[in-house]
Amino acid sequence: MPYAIYPPIGFARVGNSPDHFLGSESPGSLGIEIDQQGQEVPVTRFKDAAFRVKRKGVRFHIFEVGGGQTPRPAVLPAGAVVRWKVSVANRKDAIHRPAGPPAVPTAVHDDPTRQDRIISAAAQVAGADAASASLDGAYRGTPVHLGDVSTDHAQRLIFLGGSGHSASTTVPPDPIGASFYTNPGWFDDVCDGSIEATIELPGQAPVDAAGAWVVATPPDFAPPAQGVVTLYDVIRQVGLDQGWIPAIGTPWFQTDVKPMIDRASRLRFVDGTATWAAISQDWEALADPSPAGQPLRQNTVAQVREVESALNDFTLRDWQNAALDAYAAGNFQAGAAPDRGDCDIITRTALDETVGQGFFPGIEAGINVTDPQAYATPFEFRFRPGGMRPGDATAHMAQPWQADFLKCGAGWWPAQRPASLGQHGGGTKPWLRPNMSHAALVQRAMQLGVATPDGAGNVFEEGRDPALGA
Numbered sequence: 001m002p003y004a005i006y007p008p009i010g011f012a013r014v015g016n017s018p019d020h021f022l023g024s025e026s027p028g029s030l031g032i033e034i035d036q037q038g039q040e041v042p043v044t045r046f047k048d049a050a051f052r053v054k055r056k057g058v059r060f061h062i063f064e065v066g067g068g069q070t071p072r073p074a075v076l077p078a079g080a081v082v083r084w085k086v087s088v089a090n091r092k093d094a095i096h097r098p099a100g101p102p103a104v105p106t107a108v109h110d111d112p113t114r115q116d117r118i119i120s121a122a123a124q125v126a127g128a129d130a131a132s133a134s135l136d137g138a139y140r141g142t143p144v145h146l147g148d149v150s151t152d153h154a155q156r157l158i159f160l161g162g163s164g165h166s167a168s169t170t171v172p173p174d175p176i177g178a179s180f181y182t183n184p185g186w187f188d189d190v191c192d193g194s195i196e197a198t199i200e201l202p203g204q205a206p207v208d209a210a211g212a213w214v215v216a217t218p219p220d221f222a223p224p225a226q227g228v229v230t231l232y233d234v235i236r237q238v239g240l241d242q243g244w245i246p247a248i249g250t251p252w253f254q255t256d257v258k259p260m261i262d263r264a265s266r267l268r269f270v271d272g273t274a275t276w277a278a279i280s281q282d283w284e285a286l287a288d289p290s291p292a293g294q295p296l297r298q299n300t301v302a303q304v305r306e307v308e309s310a311l312n313d314f315t316l317r318d319w320q321n322a323a324l325d326a327y328a329a330g331n332f333q334a335g336a337a338p339d340r341g342d343c344d345i346i347t348r349t350a351l352d353e354t355v356g357q358g359f360f361p362g363i364e365a366g367i368n369v370t371d372p373q374a375y376a377t378p379f380e381f382r383f384r385p386g387g388m389r390p391g392d393a394t395a396h397m398a399q400p401w402q403a404d405f406l407k408c409g410a411g412w413w414p415a416q417r418p419a420s421l422g423q424h425g426g427g428t429k430p431w432l433r434p435n436m437s438h439a440a441l442v443q444r445a446m447q448l449g450v451a452t453p454d455g456a457g458n459v460f461e462e463g464r465d466p467a468l469g470a
Contacts, residue, residue: 002066004210006343007350008382010058012216014164016446017052030223046450047463053219053446060157071343079202082155088193089120089391092399101361105371108395119144139187142169146191161216162189166400177438180407188400191216193390217364218401222270222451225415226263228307232351237317244379251323253287254336264304269459270418274310279303289330301328312411314357355413366396402441421461
């Protein structure tokens, strides 16, 4: 039986709390926590009582594939063992780094004189409830913890990133702040790399599953908001451009259009520069393809497209613009497109929690994810073997990540790095307050607040360390 790992690309987020939660595996969820009874419950808080950011983990599943059948979660017989291998790296300060973020996919070339700056780590775990194995590397001889891996009762892999630590190893520290993109001599614990699994069935030869990729990224300080363009949308365009997936034709409201409307509307929680709050949430009326519904559809499309002028370096993907045009004209189907079930839901949900625009350089992964040569075919959002090396997906990201968080404020990617947040006492305040230098933000980023829903449709800043002041 052939097997494959899902999601093909999974995203973890660093955090300095000992607590963690798991990323969402279905639309509408902000993540999963495991309670004291071992039950999965929705996450409600993203910081702990000491105002530290919880790490966000990602869970990888084994699916049975092939034989012309829809992929389905693997049901392994008694005695079967899944052996996982994880290899990750951070190459940011070890490469020939361009002067600024590349505007097109650009090969990552290691600098042979800086190989002691590659932070790499590997770990293996096997079976059910495997104890945590640490992913430990080094930067110029200084230990760097890139994360931890373990398994749950169903032998699924759980990957947790590092603590969000960034530093310079020199005394005094190397300069920081001349660039939002490159600060030589500085490292962070963002990383990416391969996820492999071998399934050992009783009395049979081991079978390797189709591999996956993991990216450990900076924290998301606004979980209830999402990018209007996500990495799912970006990579979907790659598949469409290459003819690997069929042209969309008549778009589906639930699958192709509603996500854009909903995500544009949710920017009202984190950004006050456009009319996000005026976007209709009357989903029944919005799904009406009749001529009577056309004024609402046209107005809503115009409001969604406002994202291109309100945010910097931002362009909707071609398939998104075509879907919006068809929707405005009433040429759409009201339901959801057929999919292959859980594997497609897990894949899209993971990628939709990311930002897929403003690749200057971005936040989770850079513009190299738009390179068609990186992907396996038949296409399903999976890197081909050898299409990426560990560390390549994050190599061109900001160094360290806090530098980009300081410079790329309002107008870049407020769905992860808010411009402003609502306050319980009314009104909004800038998310980044007080003003900080790059060095100060490296030390204090984890003390900042997180946009958190109150369960009644409102989103407020929570978890801000009082030591920062009001």
